[in-house]
Amino acid sequence: MNEIVDKPYFFKFNVAVDCIIFGFDDEGLKLLLYKRNFEPEIGKWSLMGGFLSPEESLDKAASRVLAKITGLKNIFLEQFHTYGDVNRDTGARVISAAYYALIKISDFSQSMIDEFGAQWWPVNDYPELVFDHGVMVESALETLRSKAKNEPIGFELLPRFFTITQLRNLYEAIYQRTFDPGNFRKKILSMKLLDRLPIKDKTGSKKGAFLYEFNQNRYERFKSQGFLFEL
């Protein structure tokens, strides 16, 4: 806080958080939306959100909202922009801090979907959203794309154990382009961040593909030595 000539502590505002929740499965990159069950804009599709409480930080509020809808804790959750246009919310003036979350879709319980009328939507084909939530989603996608370039956040969207092909499919979904399978494999393995398990996954091919696990500790170590993740 701060001021120069203004009168401080005078006007106050509603403050909310909204969460863009991303997931990934064999159909591609998805987005969790729900149908509003209250006014304004009741019945329309919307992001998950909630109002800030006096005794919690913005980050806490976002975690709370995310935990309520997904039942999950310790999820990748990062603030990316705060929306403050005067008429962005048709009900009242609300300043909204937007967060994006990356979850392992397999960890997600279907019960929450039913309880809140939530549903996964492809990021390329989701319904019209209330207020400026469409803008938020597009901006979150851009943030995700740009972040994924230089930080290994893609693994947040995959199960703990995955094949190189699954990983490539994920990056192809994020960047909306294809990668040469051989070159992709060589590049990611050359980073020495993936540990190969002595187990093959046979669901994707007859031959079977080795499962790998991302080694977070090794990444931290390499990073502190100047290594830069890049894909």
Add this chain to the structure above:
Amino acid sequence: MNEIVDKPYFFKFNVAVDCIIFGFDDEGLKLLLYKRNFEPEIGKWSLMGGFLSPEESLDKAASRVLAKITGLKNIFLEQFHTYGDVNRDTGARVISAAYYALIKISDFSQSMIDEFGAQWWPVNDYPELVFDHGVMVESALETLRSKAKNEPIGFELLPRFFTITQLRNLYEAIYQRTFDPGNFRKKILSMKLLDRLPIKDKTGSKKGAFLYEFNQNRYERFKSQGFLFEL
């Protein structure tokens, strides 16, 4: 805005904007700070900030604060994070949206410095700041560094006409490393984004160095064709 189970429109908060203002001259990358002339924390060094008004957006509020302190309009100004910890401000609970601005230090009028008790500080050596402003500065620096990698925002910090050496000095200041003069020149010129003027600047050397101008239109065109700026 949005909610799930909470009571909406109940608690309200002070909302502010804070600006991290960067400039660049032959001494390096600088930061504009001022001495607070009001409570709390009067007399301490602080970022420029101001409270949000009911009839203005966050972006507008940030522009207003920036214009007030610098007298400048149409400046590069971008929101990068919103700070919302409960006790971040010792005076009252304030949610603050932080913006960073890039200005051409030569355009900046000294009168503002005097009027507000403002002062330029090297980004490597600035005084202790109030509240979480130090955190904001470091985060703004990180954002600047990461943004500068893939977008030609460095030119916002240079005069309209500049030499390749000035440009290199700027990037060396941003990234805190050196670049080989020959290689840097070849790389930036190979992008075909700089127009050479038939004028030499003699202040930096006896031989004189050609002045260049960044061609924003050409950049937009290249970008729309898939070109990616990278330095």
Add this chain to the structure above:
DNA sequence: GCAAAAGTGTTGCTTCTACACCCATGG
């Protein structure tokens, strides 16, 4: 003429890209 910055050229190395090709196996 010498120092010092501007600017060009060269060379060897690394990385990228495209694509050929072998492997393993369920059906």
Add this chain to the structure above:
DNA sequence: CCATGGGTGTAGAAGCAACACTTTTGC
């Protein structure tokens, strides 16, 4: 046995880093 995805190898192109070398000119 063959189609399919898994996985390895390779050759040419492109990019990069280090550094030699040439140009210009004020002192």
